[in-house]
Amino acid sequence: MNSMKPSMALPTVNSKHLCAAGAALLAALAVVSLLTGKYPLTLEGLLAGDEMQLRVFWNLRASRTAVGIVGGFALGIAGFVYQTVFRNPLASPDVIGVSSGASAGAAAGILFLSGAAQVTLASFAGALAAVGLALALSALDKAGRHSTIVLAGIAVHSLAQTVLMCLKLTADPERELASIEYWIMGSLNAISGYSIKGNLILCLLCIAVLFLMHRQILLLSAEEGEARMLGVSVGRLRLAVLLAATLTVASIVSLSGLISFVGLLAPHGARMLTHRNDAGTMLLGGLLGGIILTAADILARSVSSVELPVSIFTSLLGAPFLIYLIVRGRKET
Numbered sequence: 001m002n003s004m005k006p007s008m009a010l011p012t013v014n015s016k017h018l019c020a021a022g023a024a025l026l027a028a029l030a031v032v033s034l035l036t037g038k039y040p041l042t043l044e045g046l047l048a049g050d051e052m053q054l055r056v057f058w059n060l061r062a063s064r065t066a067v068g069i070v071g072g073f074a075l076g077i078a079g080f081v082y083q084t085v086f087r088n089p090l091a092s093p094d095v096i097g098v099s100s101g102a103s104a105g106a107a108a109g110i111l112f113l114s115g116a117a118q119v120t121l122a123s124f125a126g127a128l129a130a131v132g133l134a135l136a137l138s139a140l141d142k143a144g145r146h147s148t149i150v151l152a153g154i155a156v157h158s159l160a161q162t163v164l165m166c167l168k169l170t171a172d173p174e175r176e177l178a179s180i181e182y183w184i185m186g187s188l189n190a191i192s193g194y195s196i197k198g199n200l201i202l203c204l205l206c207i208a209v210l211f212l213m214h215r216q217i218l219l220l221s222a223e224e225g226e227a228r229m230l231g232v233s234v235g236r237l238r239l240a241v242l243l244a245a246t247l248t249v250a251s252i253v254s255l256s257g258l259i260s261f262v263g264l265l266a267p268h269g270a271r272m273l274t275h276r277n278d279a280g281t282m283l284l285g286g287l288l289g290g291i292i293l294t295a296a297d298i299l300a301r302s303v304s305s306v307e308l309p310v311s312i313f314t315s316l317l318g319a320p321f322l323i324y325l326i327v328r329g330r331k332e333t
Contacts, residue, residue: 015280018252019275022287026069029294033065036298059088063193066200068294071188071252072262074203076289077210079263080270085238086149090322092264093249094154099260100160101130102253105182107167120199123254127246130156135242159286185309186257188297199251206248207286210241214279217241221277260311261318262289268321292317 023142034057035041041061045053075093082091082098093099109119137152164184165318171177182190210217218238226236266289270281296313 002129006140010126015274015276015278015284018270019280019284022291023282026287026290026294027117029291029298030065033294033298034301036063036302037061037252038301059193060191063196064188064191064297065294067188067191067196067252067255068291068297070200070203071256071259072266072290072293073169074207074248074289075259075262075293076270076285076287077207077282078245078291079265080248080267080285081210081217081241082263083267084217084277084309085241085245088149089268090264091153092267094157094258095262095322096131096134096149097156097160098127098246098249099253099258099263100157100164102250103183103258104160104163104167104258105129105181105250106254106257107171109169110176110179110183111167117198120202120251120254124247124250126160127250127253128243130160131242131246133159137184162272181252183257186311187300187307187309188256189301189307191255196207198257199255203248203251204246206251209244210248211279211282213241213244214282217282218278256310258311259293259314261314261322262292265289265292265318265321267315301320 013064037056037060039052041053041057046057066201078098079092082093082096083089085091086096102123103126106119106123109122113119113122134149134152134156137155138148141148152203164180168177168180169179173197220234220238220241249263267281267285270285272278274284292314293310296310299310299313300310
């Protein structure tokens with residue numbers, strides 16, 4: 001499997017220009033998202049102060065668009081962090097089991113706890129348990145191969161899916177089972193302005209922490225011996241970074257459910273555009289994540305008379321891309 005270091009034979013691209021273009025595209029998609037839905041909104045009606053249009057705009061469309069942008073950005077950043085820390089191009093929140101662990105935790109919270117805050121905490125606990133278990137399994141490989149974390153993540157993902165099935169068997173079919181299915185499918189449909197504030201604040205704080213630690217994150221992409229020679233406490237730093245990234249994913253998954261492949265596609269797309277692995281690429285990965293999730297959400301509520309799960313559209317992009325990465329990795333080994 002190829003390392004996370006970019007190829008020196010490829011020319012680098014100015015990441016500032018790419019980030020500016022990505023931000024402009026994301027802003028355009030945000031406008032489209034605000035105006036897309038079953039209830040028609042018009043600029044004239046909003047400016048005239050139409051009560052129903054304003055209510056739909058602020059309580060439904062604005063909050064849904066905010067979660068699409070921030071959630072996609074967060075998943076892109078988290079994917080960049082996981083791939084850099086584990087030095088593996090296939091590491092991402094869903095591939096290494098973080099997203100499925102968070103969904104299993106949220107499902108347990110729905111069954112045994114009450115309140116959005118408790119479900120969020122359960123989601124975080126599930127994501128943290130998934131990361132811890134994946135790390136523990138990968139540590140059993142004394143050879144220290146970077147591909148081991150992916151294999152461990154697949155095992156953790158399967159275990160989380162088994163837990164989900166058991167929870168579904170014990171759930172009330174009329175109330176709890178429907179909520180659990182929502183987590184599994186992944187959708188921004190149930191998001192409203194009344195339920196997102198705490199999660200978005202937590203997510204933005206974690207993103208800020210990750211950007212403040214971007215130099216340390218890049219140091220973790222070096223060999224462990226080299227990092228120790230630079231005075232880096234590798235174990236503690238890795239734990240702090242993974243905690244921040246995992247909490248970032250959990251804060252979004254607890255709102256949207258399981259969103260597939262965004263954390264894999266976005267950072268890879270950024271590296272393919274910049275041919276670098278630096279802070280600018282990390283920012284671009286977040287922007288691409290926001291673009292992917294916002295565009296997928298627009299398609300989910302516009303291509304059919306019935307709203308579709310967002311993960312259908314992210315998987316249509318992500319599954320072929322994952323196959324491409326695996327094939328390319330085998331050719332380079």
